[in-house]
Amino acid sequence: DAGVIQSPRHEVTEMGQEVTLRCKPISGHNSLFWYRQTMMRGLELLIYFNNNVPIDDSGMPEDRFSAKMPNASFSTLKIQPSEPRDSAVYFCASSLGTFLGIQYFGAGTRLSVL
Amino acid sequence: SQQGEEDPQALSIQEGENATMNCSYKTSINNLQWYRQNSGRGLVHLILIRSNEREKHSGRLRVTLDTSKKSSSLLITASRAADTASYFCATGANQGAQKLVFGQGTRLTINP
Numbered sequence: 001d002a003g004v005i006q007s008p009r010h011e012v013t014e015m016g017q018e019v020t021l022r023c024k025p026i027s028g029h030n031s032l033f034w035y036r037q038t039m040m041r042g043l044e045l046l047i048y049f050n051n052n053v054p055i056d057d058s059g060m061p062e063d064r065f066s067a068k069m070p071n072a073s074f075s076t077l078k079i080q081p082s083e084p085r086d087s088a089v090y091f092c093a094s095s096l097g098t099f100l101g102i103q104y105f106g107a108g109t110r111l112s113v114l
Numbered sequence: 115s116q117q118g119e120e121d122p123q124a125l126s127i128q129e130g131e132n133a134t135m136n137c138s139y140k141t142s143i144n145n146l147q148w149y150r151q152n153s154g155r156g157l158v159h160l161i162l163i164r165s166n167e168r169e170k171h172s173g174r175l176r177v178t179l180d181t182s183k184k185s186s187s188l189l190i191t192a193s194r195a196a197d198t199a200s201y202f203c204a205t206g207a208n209q210g211a212q213k214l215v216f217g218q219g220t221r222l223t224i225n226p
Contacts, residue, residue: 004156042216042217042218042219043157043202043216043219045213045214045215045216048213056213091156091157093156093157098212099206099212099213099214100144100145100206100212100213100214101162102147102159102162103157103159103214104159105156105157105158106156107155107156108155108156
C-alpha cells in the first residue's frame with residue numbers, strides 16, 4: 001500500500017490567493033483527518049470525516065478554511081483567501097474503524113504564504 | 115483540556131543510553147498512543163496502550179500507563195542515532211469529543 005498521499009509537498013503563494021491541498025487516504029480506511037502543525041501551536045486537528053461525512057470541524061480556524069471529501073479516496077482542504085499566518089505544515093491522516101484508533105499520516109504539505 | 119503534555123521538551127543523550135519521555139493528561143482516556151516524527155516527515159505510530167493495560171513492549175520500546183496518575187512513559191532502550199526524532203503522545207478520551215489530541219512533543223537527539 002502506498003500510504004496516505006498528499007499533494008503538493010510544498011506550496012508557496014502570495015497573500016490573498018486560493019490554496020488547495022489534496023489528500024488520498026489509505027484504501028479501505030473510513031476516517032480522514034486534517035491537521036495543521038506549527039512551532040507555536042503544535043499539531044492541531046482541523047476537521048475529521050467518517051465515511052465521507054464531516055463529523056467535527058470545530059478546529060477549523062475561520063471561514064476562510066473549508067474541507068470536502070467527495071468520495072472515499074479523495075479529500076481537499078481549501079484556504080481562500082490565504083494569509084501569512086496560515087503558513088504551516090498541513091497533514092492528512094486516515095484510520096480504519098473508530099476515531100480513536102491508529103492514524104496513518106501523509107508526508108504533509110508545507111505551505112508558505114508570502 | 116484533554117491534551118497530553120510531554121516532558122521533557124527536549125532530551126539529548128549518547129548513543130547506547132536509554133531515553134525516557136513522559137506524558138501527562140487531564141481527563142479519563144480510552145487509550146493513549148505514542149507517535150514518532152522525523153524531521154520533515156509525517157507522524158508514525160509506535161504503540162497504542164489501552165486504559166486497562168499497564169505496560170506494553172515493542173522491540174526496544176516500552177510504554178507504561180498509570181491511569182491513577184494520568185501519566186504515561188515511553189522508554190527507548192539502547193538508543194541509536196536513527197532514533198533522533200520528535201515523540202508525541204496522543205490521548206483518546208472515553209467521553210465527550212471522540213478524537214485524538216496530541217501533545218507538544220519531546221525532541222530527542224541521540225549523539226553518536
